[in-house]
Amino acid sequence: MLSTGRAVTSPACAAQRRFMGAAPRTVVFLAGDHGKRAAASVAARAAGPSHPGVCLEAAAPWSMEDVAAPVTVSYEESVRQVVLKQAALAASTTPRKARLSRRDAGVLDEAFDRCGAVCKEYAKTFYLATQLMTPERRRAIWAIYVWCRRTDELVDGPNAAHTSALALDRWESRLDGVFAGRPYDMLDAALADAVAAFPAVDERPFRDMVQGMRMDLAKSRYATFDELYLYCYRVAGTVGLMTVPVMGVSPGSQAGVETVYAGALALGVANQLTNILRDVGEDARRGRIYLPQDELATAGISEADIFAGRVTVEWRSFMKGQIARARAYFQQAEQGAAELNQESRWPVWASLLLYRQILDEIEANGYDNFSKRAYVPKAKKLAALPKAYLRSLMPPPSSQRRR
Numbered sequence: 174m175l176s177t178g179r180a181v182t183s184p185a186c187a188a189q190r191r192f193m194g195a196a197p198r199t200v201v202f203l204a205g206d207h208g209k210r211a212a213a214s215v216a217a218r219a220a221g222p223s224h225p226g227v228c229l230e231a232a233a234p235w236s237m238e239d240v241a242a243p244v245t246v247s248y249e250e251s252v253r254q255v256v257l258k259q260a261a262l263a264a265s266t267t268p269r270k271a272r273l274s275r276r277d278a279g280v281l282d283e284a285f286d287r288c289g290a291v292c293k294e295y296a297k298t299f300y301l302a303t304q305l306m307t308p309e310r311r312r313a314i315w316a317i318y319v320w321c322r323r324t325d326e327l328v329d330g331p332n333a334a335h336t337s338a339l340a341l342d343r344w345e346s347r348l349d350g351v352f353a354g355r356p357y358d359m360l361d362a363a364l365a366d367a368v369a370a371f372p373a374v375d376e377r378p379f380r381d382m383v384q385g386m387r388m389d390l391a392k393s394r395y396a397t398f399d400e401l402y403l404y405c406y407r408v409a410g411t412v413g414l415m416t417v418p419v420m421g422v423s424p425g426s427q428a429g430v431e432t433v434y435a436g437a438l439a440l441g442v443a444n445q446l447t448n449i450l451r452d453v454g455e456d457a458r459r460g461r462i463y464l465p466q467d468e469l470a471t472a473g474i475s476e477a478d479i480f481a482g483r484v485t486v487e488w489r490s491f492m493k494g495q496i497a498r499a500r501a502y503f504q505q506a507e508q509g510a511a512e513l514n515q516e517s518r519w520p521v522w523a524s525l526l527l528y529r530q531i532l533d534e535i536e537a538n539g540y541d542n543f544s545k546r547a548y549v550p551k552a553k554k555l556a557a558l559p560k561a562y563l564r565s566l567m568p569p570p571s572s573q574r575r576r
């Protein structure tokens with residue numbers, strides 16, 4: 174249910190339009206979080222009259238209070254609303270018609286085997302750690318992984334130069350087919366079967382990921398961290414929202430499903446920020462800078478510095494701040510990971526511990542991420558597996574709390 178109240182265009186929206194030439198985007202403030210609402214309300218009054226062409230990106234139940242003072246919010250807040258909505262779907266058991274008949278079981282087995290093979294090839298450690306999960310969960314995770322990989326390849330793969338907005342539109346229609354039980358090919362059929370088996374898996378994060386690919390086609394600069402956050406949510410945080418309903422929350426958890434979803438989002442954001450920090454040089458050679466421009470300016474770093482790969486005092490200090498922020502997201506992810514179903518925790522801890530180590534390697538390289546690629550040596554990667562396994566055996570902290 175959406176309000177009919179006054180809404181205003183956010184500064185972040187204006188920045189986005191500057192970069193993307195997009196239609197005016199307005200986000201209205203939604204239920205909860207009184208402190209932020211008060212602050213946002215002041216911002217809204219300052220922003221002036223409402224804007225035509227309102228587009229609501231976040232939808233959640235309204236209270237009368239919210240109707241009285243709907244105001245603009247940051248992308249971070251609108252993503253938070255998406256997460257809350259996804260968490261509310263966690264208990265969803267409405268069956269989907271997408272399951273193929275028993276006759277097709279052989280075809281599906283083959284499709285899932287293929288998904289497993291792709292996962293094994295590109296994400297070995299993660300694949301290995303999925304072996305502890307129940308077969309139904311494991312195959313669903315592989316199918317989701319393969320869909321994400323194929324989506325990413327549209328803008329990052331060998332044929333990326335030929336990917337147009339139209340190709341992404343077609344890919345999105347195929348996605349609708351998956352959720353409607355009309356898969357296009359075998360790999361889509363595997364995903365259709367997975368989302369039928371786990372009805373709490375919603376189409377929204379999948380569509381948002383395609384939006385992330387659209388952003389990549391249209392944009393090569395990010396004005397603020399809020400803009401970058403939206404990008405990180407779309408291309409990586411969405412993976413967390415797609416997979417949590419499959420992985421499941423520990424029956425002993427008292428943490429609330431929102432904590433788990435927020436942790437999953439945080440892991441995606443942390444991984445993506447890490448990926449960005451590792452690849453600054455590589456991205457710059459493609460003319461791309463995935464770092465907040467306002468923060469670069471404050472640090473006294475110009476685009477020319479980045480293109481020339483200058484590892485200055487300013488750069489090191491800037492990188493320290495960026496790394497600290499990525500680590501904070503990893504920390505939030507830990508809280509969610511600990512509350513997952515025990516058999517699903519291992520792959521999550523493995524990916525968290527492994528990816529976080531890249532940040533240590535950037536430090537070890539003296540913050541030179543222009544000419545050196547930070548990578549985790551094989552021995553360290555292997556050592557992370559038993560460490561992750563031990564972590565996965567620990568009961569959810571919330572189950573230990575006294576009630």
Ligand SMILES: CC(C)=CCC/C(C)=C/CC/C(C)=C/CC/C(C)=C/COP(=O)(O)OP(=O)(O)O
Nearest residue numbers: 409412413433436437440441444445448509510
């Ligand atoms: C923490 C909780 C509660 C749940 C976990 C939910 C999950 C699985 C989140 C994972 C999110 C994730 C793996 C996002 C992808 C992020 C990312 C930057 C992937 C990079 O992929 P590649 O491009 O293949 O990486 P490399 O370039 O390092 O090979």
